[in-house]
Amino acid sequence: MAAPRRGFADYQFEIYLKGLEDQVPPFTTDLSALEDAARDRIDPQPYGYVAGAAGTGATARANRAAFDAHRIVPRMLRDAAPRDLRTTVLGSELAAPVLLAPIGVQSALHPEGELATARAAEATGIPMVLSTASSHTIEEVAEANGTGQRWFQLYWPHDEEVTASILARARATGYTTLVVTLDTWQLAWRPHDLDQAYLPFLRGNGVAIPLSDPVFRSRLDRSVEEDPRAAAMQWLPIFSGKAHTWDELGFLHEHWDGPIVLKGILHPQDARRAVAAGMDGVVVSNHGGRQVDGAVAALDALVDVVAEVGGETEVLFDSGIRSGADAFKALALGARAVLLGRPYVYGLALGGAEGVRHVVRSLLADLDLTMGLVGCTRVAQIGPDTLHRPAPAGGEARR
Numbered sequence: 001m002a003a004p005r006r007g008f009a010d011y012q013f014e015i016y017l018k019g020l021e022d023q024v025p026p027f028t029t030d031l032s033a034l035e036d037a038a039r040d041r042i043d044p045q046p047y048g049y050v051a052g053a054a055g056t057g058a059t060a061r062a063n064r065a066a067f068d069a070h071r072i073v074p075r076m077l078r079d080a081a082p083r084d085l086r087t088t089v090l091g092s093e094l095a096a097p098v099l100l101a102p103i104g105v106q107s108a109l110h111p112e113g114e115l116a117t118a119r120a121a122e123a124t125g126i127p128m129v130l131s132t133a134s135s136h137t138i139e140e141v142a143e144a145n146g147t148g149q150r151w152f153q154l155y156w157p158h159d160e161e162v163t164a165s166i167l168a169r170a171r172a173t174g175y176t177t178l179v180v181t182l183d184t185w186q187l188a189w190r191p192h193d194l195d196q197a198y199l200p201f202l203r204g205n206g207v208a209i210p211l212s213d214p215v216f217r218s219r220l221d222r223s224v225e226e227d228p229r230a231a232a233m234q235w236l237p238i239f240s241g242k243a244h245t246w247d248e249l250g251f252l253h254e255h256w257d258g259p260i261v262l263k264g265i266l267h268p269q270d271a272r273r274a275v276a277a278g279m280d281g282v283v284v285s286n287h288g289g290r291q292v293d294g295a296v297a298a299l300d301a302l303v304d305v306v307a308e309v310g311g312e313t314e315v316l317f318d319s320g321i322r323s324g325a326d327a328f329k330a331l332a333l334g335a336r337a338v339l340l341g342r343p344y345v346y347g348l349a350l351g352g353a354e355g356v357r358h359v360v361r362s363l364l365a366d367l368d369l370t371m372g373l374v375g376c377t378r379v380a381q382i383g384p385d386t387l388h389r390p391a392p393a394g395g396e397a398r399r
């Protein structure tokens with residue numbers, strides 16, 4: 001892959017230049033403020049779907065608190081330009097250590113949904129991870145993504161032939177890496193959706209992938225065209241309500257010839273089991289605080305997982321990334337790359353592909369600038385030594 005012609009930080013200059021013509025950016029450049037911007041612009045149901053968390057929201061808040069508790073220590077006089085953000089993740093060369101997290105039912109936010117996201121991913125040069133709960137088919141998204149890098153996220157159905165068929169479709173259309181999400185084999189208690197009686201994948205067409213699947217269609221009593229609601233209802237028990245187990249992972253190897261990572265790992269011993277099962281990596285994630293309310297902050301779990309398996313496998317991270325500094329901190333704590341979640345979906349809601357592009361360019365510019373100002377020219381230089389030592393446990397004063 002050729003080096004980026006221009007650095008990601010150029011977005012900053014581009015914005016300032018437009019200011020000379022009295023133009024300001026169409027969307028805020030503070031990605032943590034996008035949620036408020038979106039609240040005013042989209043319906044309460046899809047807003048609640050994206051912004052909401054499980055239970056009281058304790059884990060969603062803990063995710064942010066963990067980022068705030070880590071501080072970066074910039075170094076001076078290092079001539080940290082130009083910078084190269086390229087990195088290799090699971091054998092793929094990425095333009096930056098950032099991917100778009102799998103987010104289902106994006107047509108609930110914008111009619112173009114995942115197609116807009118796929119176009120923005122291609123335009124910004126970062127991979128997208130397509131959700132099994134996509135509102136557009138695997139093939140449509142691949143086409144919209146063009147020459148982009150695409151990964152596929154599996155909500156592992158309880159039907160081997162349907163699973164094999166979905167995986168074959170993803171491989172045939174250029175998805176290279178499989179992300180198997182383990183933490184959402186059923187939805188948690190989510191007051192934001194429950195209070196509005198809003199089940200996104202039924203209301204926002206999150207069943208495009210199974211409903212376009214020849215094997216699933218052959219199972220239906222009445223065709224999708226005759227009774228789409230009944231077809232969606234028939235999909236529910238196949239993909240939700242029952243967990244798989246460690247001894248079934250071999251099936252994935254048989255049906256996928258690229259790298260496989262397990263998403264939703266929080267316990268170091270689960271990471272250890274993933275390595276033992278021959279998985280290629282893990283994504284440390286608590287699903288953005290949307291599953292177990294009270295679960296450990298994802299960034300704290302990252303530290304423990306990296307300590308256990310960091311030398312043996314690739315550890316990716318998501319849950320709470322809202323700025324370049326956040327991405328930097330996760331990389332410093334041992335993540336190979338980070339997945340951006342809610343912020344890009346707010347960009348989608350506010351401005352379709354253009355909105356997603358703005359969010360991604362903002363994050364990459366911010367990460368690039370942060371690296372430079374801290375004194376790193378390459379991702380490999382972002383290590384634990386760039387962070388302030390943590391306060392000792394128990395809150396005693398440091399000596």
Ligand SMILES: Cc1cc2nc3c(=O)[nH]c(=O)nc-3n(C[C@H](O)[C@H](O)[C@H](O)COP(=O)(O)O)c2cc1C
Pocket residue numbers: 049050051101102103104105131132133153181263285286287288289290318319320321340341342343
């Ligand atoms: C609206 C929404 C839908 C999501 N859908 C999926 C999904 O289909 N598959 C999946 O693996 N994760 C899904 N996630 C979890 C994300 O991949 C990611 O783990 C999470 O958004 C990270 O937290 P953050 O958005 O607070 O950074 C979803 C998250 C949100 C907010």
Ligand SMILES: O=C(O)C(=O)c1ccccc1
Pocket residue numbers: 103104105133184200201206287290
């Ligand atoms: O809402 C989610 O967090 C999620 O993962 C999901 C699951 C199924 C359908 C849509 C989204």
